[in-house]
Amino acid sequence: MGMRSALNWALVGLTVLYPLVVYATIGRVAPQWLALLIVVLAVGRALIAQQKFWWLVAAGAAALGLAAWLGNDPLMVKLYPVWVNAVLLAVFGYSLLHPPSVVERLARLQEPALPASGVLYTRKVTLVWCLFFVLNGAVAAITTLWASDSVWAFYNGLLAYVLMGCLMGGEWLVRRHVRQAAPGI
Template sequence: MGRLRVGLFIALSLAYPLVVYLALGRFEPRWLAVLLCVLAVLRALSTRQPVWLVAAAGALLLAGLATLFNDALPLKLYPALVNAVMLAVFAASLVFPPTAVERIARLTEPDLPAHAVAYTRRVTWVWCGFFVINGALALATAFWATDRVWAVYNGLVAYLMMAIVFAVEWLVRQRVKAAHAHD
């Protein structure tokens, strides 16, 4: 059941900008807030980690504001909230190691050598930069762009940018591994 909740949360999160865009103009924002509430509840049920519970509370706050004021802006702020939470998670891991990227790397390679730990720290910094830029763009599109631009950026461009960062990092990692293969 836990995997189903997580899978549903991921699917809804990925589809969120498109669903909101398609529903704007057809439904009042207060009714679209239900989707954000579902995301918040799924997130809260899928974790015991305080940061994700805070994220769920933030999503519920946005949904509450959308309901109270019947305004779409709080709904459009959700992608910026997600980036802020991810930035907080990755930045906190730089202060309180192991870094987020090191934890992920250790899932497949538990005995990381020292150079790999240093590399994962640099990659964590890269992701922090990504979340700052992506979050700023998500915020800008929520406040100053049309609904269509907001949906295209947050539902497509942001995912493409994330895929590019993943791909470039994978290529760099292969070179780093090759350079240290003789160690």
Template sequence: MARARTVAVAAISLAYPLLVYLAMGRFEPRWSSLLLFALALLRALGTRQPVWWGAAAGAGLLAVLATVLNQALPLKLYPALVNAVMLIVFAGSLRFGPPVVERLARLQEPDLPASAVPYTRRVTQVWCGFFVFNGSLALLTALYASDRVWMLYNGLLAYVLMGILFAGEWLVRQRVRAVHTHG
């Protein structure tokens, strides 16, 4: 059940900008807010961590605003909220440790060499920068861009940028490993 909920949250989150865009002009925003309520509920049921309860509460608040105001803007602010929450998680891990990237690395390599720890910290910092950049663009597109531009950025380009960052980090990691293995 927990795995199905995780998959549902991921699928709805990935498709969210497209689903909202397709609903605009066909349904009143108050009806589209049901999608955001579902995301908030699924996210809240899937965690015990306060930051994710906060994310669920934020999504719920945006859904309530979309319902009460019957406006799409609160629905369009969800990607910015997600980036803000991810920034809090990653930056918080830098402060209170271990960094998120180190935790993920230890899932694959429990005996992570000490030389890799500073690298994981740096990658976590890079992701923090990405969430600031991406969240800012998500906010700007929600506030000032057309619905189509909002959907294209938040439903496609943001994922492309994330993929480029993943791929770039993987390439850098291979070089760093080679240097530490042979050097």
């Protein structure tokens, strides 16, 4: 594993653990330092990935970080998962309006000659992900604004990832069934 890959995986791991770090340190560490952490993580991911998506995430992290820094407000550091869902929704939604969809692009990495039925299927899957990001972002916002820190950390640091994994696994099972019924997808 190269240095760049190892650094990327470390940043992914730290980003996944971010809600738990916030939960463990909120009230003990000034929000400004937590804000600095998320900005460093987001900018680091953007520098390594060199993708527009991560630059959007980093810009939002910087805005939340600045608000947390200036206002000494822990709410701002807890809004990061809401921002990430909003950016993902924007990216996936934009790809529906300006094809190919995100899921089609991913599918073409394995099957460059994706048939029209596969394009339609990937479009539907992209739409399902958009719905997921709306719902997940809404729950992230609700837990940020009205739930305890422990509920926020549980949802955003564990349950949201479990739900995402269930959606991925469920789509994989559906895709297998659809491919058996209509080869070429």
